[in-house]
Amino acid sequence: MNVEVMIEALPKLLEGAWLSLQLLFISGFFGVLIAVPLAIARASQNTAVKALPYAYIFFFRGTPLLVQLFLVYYGLAQFAFITENPILWPILREPYWCAIITFSLHTGAYIAEILRGAIQAVPHGEIEAARALGMRRSTTMGRIVLPCAARIALPAYGNELILMLKGSALASTITLLDLTGMARTIIARNYMPLETFLMAGVIYMTITFVLVRGLRFIEHRTSAHMRPRPTGPAEGNPAAAE
């Protein structure tokens, strides 16, 4: 094991990690935008409304991410109406945007399924209370159901974010220099696969660790009202001492 090689590779690898993080957060953001309408439609009682999001989710969860990525990056170029389109083609010929589009569609399907479970887990009483107050269905959805569902979905969304971080390594297969891609280019020069891949692994682990901690913090902050209040007279609290 050559530690010097590992240290030498570090600056380039961190550059790659920055691209991995970009892919993760941009697709994580668009994934949520895709997931919200899908989840609402998927939680519907109406079979016709449910069918389309169901098929979408089933396709994206049932096929490998690598196939989806190749389908977008290589596959779409088969059609003349895309390669000749002056707006679409400049975007779809860039591996960066293809990766973001694919990852967003992919994670969107997973988030939709998480969110559907959360929407269905919102206590009926809260919805009934909103209706009793005269809220419209859309207002109930926006102010009661979705905020509550978001809180329920948060832990599972955290897991999905970590899975997506690992999925983002596939960007290296379409020539992007993300953390894995950067490691592969460095190895092509220094012939030290063990050291370089291990260093990349350490960086992935660090990112995962920070993500897990960050999500736990957000979870803690958003569930303050769910925790039992401290009982007994708190020290240094004049109101309690009276």
Add this chain to the structure above:
Amino acid sequence: MPDLSGFEGQLALGLWMTVRLALSSLVIGLVLGLAGAAAMSAPVAPLRWIAHAYTTIIRGIPELLVVLLIYFGASVALMKLAAPFGYTGYIELSPFIAGSVALGLTFGGYASEVFRGAFQAVPPGQAEAAVALGMSRTHIFFRITLPQAWRLALPGLGNLFLVLMKDTALVSVIGLEELMRKTQFAVGATKEPFTFYLAAALIYLGLTIVSMGLLAWMEKRANRGLGRATAS
């Protein structure tokens, strides 16, 4: 079905390789998972540390990196290990073995958590009753604890298997001629990427559907002792 211009046979060969890869990774993964679960609840602390480090590392780094690390890294490591014994030749792992080990390691890391939960959920009274009946430790494990834990672990393991099957596509990156690699060859020859990648996607979807059916059947079988009598 789209026109595959004579590549059906090649894709079928690739599919067969994908299935073989998935099954051999599954075997490695189940063994590692059981070993990991056993180590996690072992009385020896260093064993527990190793098992926890294993699952934490596997869950923290990408599957693709594991595949690349095993394929490129393991041959370097093996050569370094062999050098003191006087062997200086080149050692190369076949993509099939490297892929099976890498995917097996991934599966095992997650599976050890599943198995651990399942074994903890089997009431201790079951094993105590077996001890009282005079069964040996191996007998207790294979006849009492494992069948009951298996029932509880099956849904989790099923999900992991579905993930594993999709991850087999990653092994195409190190050159194993499985479904994805064969599809790439077909794309190179026909210049019809969308047609072929869509065909591959549909084949993977088919594999997922078949596996889901099998898993549902296995779960039903594993739970057969728990059914209630019905009137009809």
